[in-house]
Amino acid sequence: VLTYTILVNGSYKKGDLVMANGYFDEMLLNGVDPDRIAYTTKIVGHMKAGDRSDANNMHEEMLEKGFPPDVIIYNVVVDGLYKSGNWARANEVLEKMIQDGINPDHVTYTSIIHGHLENGHFRKAGEVFYEMRTRGISPSVVTYTVLIHSNARKGRLKLASIYFKEMQDEGIKPNVITYNAMINGLCQSRMLEQAYELFLEMEKKGIHPNKYTFTILINANSNRENWQEALRLYIDMLDREIEPD
RNA sequence: CGGGUAACGACUUUU
Numbered sequence: 001v002l003t004y005t006i007l008v009n010g011s012y013k014k015g016d017l018v019m020a021n022g023y024f025d026e027m028l029l030n031g032v033d034p035d036r037i038a039y040t041t042k043i044v045g046h047m048k049a050g051d052r053s054d055a056n057n058m059h060e061e062m063l064e065k066g067f068p069p070d071v072i073i074y075n076v077v078v079d080g081l082y083k084s085g086n087w088a089r090a091n092e093v094l095e096k097m098i099q100d101g102i103n104p105d106h107v108t109y110t111s112i113i114h115g116h117l118e119n120g121h122f123r124k125a126g127e128v129f130y131e132m133r134t135r136g137i138s139p140s141v142v143t144y145t146v147l148i149h150s151n152a153r154k155g156r157l158k159l160a161s162i163y164f165k166e167m168q169d170e171g172i173k174p175n176v177i178t179y180n181a182m183i184n185g186l187c188q189s190r191m192l193e194q195a196y197e198l199f200l201e202m203e204k205k206g207i208h209p210n211k212y213t214f215t216i217l218i219n220a221n222s223n224r225e226n227w228q229e230a231l232r233l234y235i236d237m238l239d240r241e242i243e244p245d
Numbered sequence: 246c247g248g249g250u251a252a253c254g255a256c257u258u259u260u
Binding site: 004070078090109143150215 | 253254256
């Protein structure tokens with residue numbers, strides 16, 4: 001089951017629904033019984049591909065096999081609803097989730113916070129962030145990265161920096177994406193020097209810049225017509241064997 | 246100890 005699930009999930013990530021179905025069927029043919037995770041993988045894959053009907057069929061089959069919806073299924077649904085602007089529906093599902101005795105976890109909260117931030121509801125996002133902590137649910141790196149990213153992107157750099165520091169005070173280590181979010185915000189606010197400081201800082205910590213990091217910096221320099229620096233970064237990137245897009 | 250959910254950039258219009 002494990003092996004097949006990995007194959008199925010890998011196919012979805014490549015966007016190959018046919019291949020995913022192929023592996024899933026092959027698993028059945030070999031007499032392997034899908035478990036909760038195998039079913040969820042398939043449902044999520046189809047939902048993300050916009051294929052709701054097939055996802056629904058699978059969902060019913062899961063119920064028949066005695067796998068009630070778990071936290072992850074709910075998280076996926078809630079996240080999808082927020083991303084499509086279905087606020088009312090998202091809240092209904094959240095209530096149902098709680099009625100079913102499934103508690104929202106840090107992923108659920110991160111999706112909610114992200115939804116608010118992307119809609120400019122900064123205050124609301126802050127409230128939910130506060131609420132999750134009072135419920136004893138610890139924010140993850142992703143939670144902080146989302147907060148940093150949205151705030152930094154809209155020029156609220158001081159708040160982003162506060163989160164950046166706060167997470168580290170709490171022992172949560174920023175990763176490449178967190179750094180990229182900060183660097184991106186700084187570049188957009190024309191604070192290239194500080195962006196470069198973070199760039200150096202991450203390398204010092206052994207966090208390797210990726211193609212996103214380089215694209216952000218190259219783009220910022222291009223906008224300022226610092227062609228030579230942009231080129232230098234590009235070459236630097238190739239030297240590290242990072243593929244340009 | 247390895248399988249499912251949330252987070253990052255630019256590009257995206259010559260018919």
